[in-house]
Amino acid sequence: xxxxxxxxxxxxxxxxxxxxxxxxxxxxxxxxxxxxxxxxxxxxxxxxxxxxxxxxxxxxxxxxxxxxxxxxxxxxxxxxxxxxxxxxxxxxxxxxxxxxxxxxxxxxxxxxxxxxxxxxxxxxxxxxxxxxxxxxxxxxxxxxxxxxxxxxxxxxxxxxxxxxxxxxxxxxxxxxxxxxxxxxxxxxxxxxxxxxxxxxxxxxxxxxxxxxxxxxxxxxxxxxxxxxxxxxxxxxxxxxxxxxxxxxxxxxxxxxxxxxxxxxxxxxxxxxxxx
Numbered sequence: 001x002x003x004x005x006x007x008x009x010x011x012x013x014x015x016x017x018x019x020x021x022x023x024x025x026x027x028x029x030x031x032x033x034x035x036x037x038x039x040x041x042x043x044x045x046x047x048x049x050x051x052x053x054x055x056x057x058x059x060x061x062x063x064x065x066x067x068x069x070x071x072x073x074x075x076x077x078x079x080x081x082x083x084x085x086x087x088x089x090x091x092x093x094x095x096x097x098x099x100x101x102x103x104x105x106x107x108x109x110x111x112x113x114x115x116x117x118x119x120x121x122x123x124x125x126x127x128x129x130x131x132x133x134x135x136x137x138x139x140x141x142x143x144x145x146x147x148x149x150x151x152x153x154x155x156x157x158x159x160x161x162x163x164x165x166x167x168x169x170x171x172x173x174x175x176x177x178x179x180x181x182x183x184x185x186x187x188x189x190x191x192x193x194x195x196x197x198x199x200x201x202x203x204x205x206x207x208x209x210x211x212x213x214x215x216x217x218x219x220x221x222x223x224x225x226x227x228x229x230x231x232x233x234x235x236x237x238x239x240x241x242x243x244x245x246x247x248x249x250x251x252x253x254x255x256x257x258x259x260x261x262x263x264x265x266x267x268x269x270x271x272x273x274x275x
Contacts (some may be wrong), residue, residue: 011040033225125228126218174247246259253271
């Protein structure tokens, strides 16, 4: 019963189907972890959303920043951006069911094993300053909000770069936004945990005093799977923790990659529908 992890789909439906065929993926037997950003930028966002939702319990999905953007547009009153490819979802007859399913996805997936051999996945990574129990609890706070009566209110206030540094005494929407930004937008951070929101390219684009989040050591040592950072091309050099970068930039002309969690092998299919 293999378990595979795949990085950002971003509407690359043809490549997603091709990759599942390469894996001989059987939803009755196998499990698929998807590191968020199912939608946007690519031409097949609606098809990707339908395909993954139809997998049911065979798929474990975390929310990415583009998924949350879709929810903010659909249910938080935010406007579409010029490069968005989300209109077909918003206009689909099954939009409500698909959005309900997406809104029920978490920020964190965990295999539940002991710390020594634990594997977890978030869209952007894991703040080094958070212990695993704390991180899990914080992800649950956002999940509870998104499933609650005040979800729409939160989605109207989702966007923002403040606060840029986590504090345990944060409350209200600032607290929720800070959690979301770590799990879905983080790339470079300072030693005190302050996030930079501007640098989005390769490792040499780090602002002074900042480094990739995975170059900061942790007290625990889980294996952390993440997507979000296409410029890394699936690599995390000089990592101080056990990480697997899953986003290989399919929507930008790269490839879509699956990682076998048991043996660490990777299978990729090339982009055929470059945006």
